[in-house]
Amino acid sequence: TTLDDWERSDKYHNSFLLSPDPALEAAAKRNDEHGLPEIAVSRAQGKFLNLLAQSIGAKRILEVGTLGGYSSIWLAKALPHDGTLVTLEISEKHAQVAKENIAAAGLADKVSVILGPAIDSLRTLHPTPEPFDLVFIDADKQSNTAYFVEAKRLVRKGGIIIVDNVVRYARVADPRYTDEMSEGVRDLLRALKDDKDVEATTIGTAGEKGYDGFLYALRK
Numbered sequence: 001t002t003l004d005d006w007e008r009s010d011k012y013h014n015s016f017l018l019s020p021d022p023a024l025e026a027a028a029k030r031n032d033e034h035g036l037p038e039i040a041v042s043r044a045q046g047k048f049l050n051l052l053a054q055s056i057g058a059k060r061i062l063e064v065g066t067l068g069g070y071s072s073i074w075l076a077k078a079l080p081h082d083g084t085l086v087t088l089e090i091s092e093k094h095a096q097v098a099k100e101n102i103a104a105a106g107l108a109d110k111v112s113v114i115l116g117p118a119i120d121s122l123r124t125l126h127p128t129p130e131p132f133d134l135v136f137i138d139a140d141k142q143s144n145t146a147y148f149v150e151a152k153r154l155v156r157k158g159g160i161i162i163v164d165n166v167v168r169y170a171r172v173a174d175p176r177y178t179d180e181m182s183e184g185v186r187d188l189l190r191a192l193k194d195d196k197d198v199e200a201t202t203i204g205t206a207g208e209k210g211y212d213g214f215l216y217a218l219r220k
């Protein structure tokens with residue numbers, strides 16, 4: 001199977017399970033117009049994150065890596081009226097586009113975009129009085145382990161931490177790839193091997209974004 005097959009399969013499933021969403025379509029279009037890289041989650045992955053947030057009744061969500069806010073919108077749409085999403089982004093341009101997309105989606109009152117290196121922003125956040133229910137990590141992969149440590153500190157017991165892009169066409173498992181992104185994922189996997197604070201699994205995905213996967217971790 002090839003990317004063509006995965007794309008066709010994603011489209012087929014989406015045709016039954018996803019209805020048109022003007023806010024998300026507008027966000028994807030604005031990202032494109034501003035020349036943002038095409039590295040947002042896919043529609044199906046966005047909906048998965050949305051359903052996960054709804055399933056655990058998430059009221060507080062934390063995202064590391066905003067880009068143009070496409071996944072932020074999917075997640076924020078799952079929040080109750082008094083829910084909040086905090087999303088961290090290093091690029092001023094990305095953060096600006098994200099703010100426009102989030103405002104256009106009518107979610108500006110629920111979402112705060114924090115500009116700066118995510119590790120610095122994370123260290124200013126507190127798990128009290130209200131910890132986060134869900135953390136989505138999708139930024140510079142070499143910092144995955146540092147972000148994961150902060151995510152564990154900030155998420156409640158029974159909360160979920162998702163890390164994107166942990167499979168990368170199975171390259172993460174192939175020692176011939178020594179790029180810092182693959183190394184970043186391997187470093188996280190090694191850290192998780194003896195981590196008693198979470199139970200985790202990898203969910204492989206194949207679709208319009210190729211063959212990749214989410215790490216799904218439950219905070220104990």
Ligand code: SAM
Nearest residue numbers: 040041065067070071089090117118138139140
């Ligand atoms: N979650 C987004 C979505 O699905 O729509 C995609 C995020 S994109 C894969 C990764 C983002 O992380 C980029 O916008 C990049 O600028 C940002 N980033 C990279 N290094 C960062 C850092 N050290 N701190 C915060 N954000 C960072």
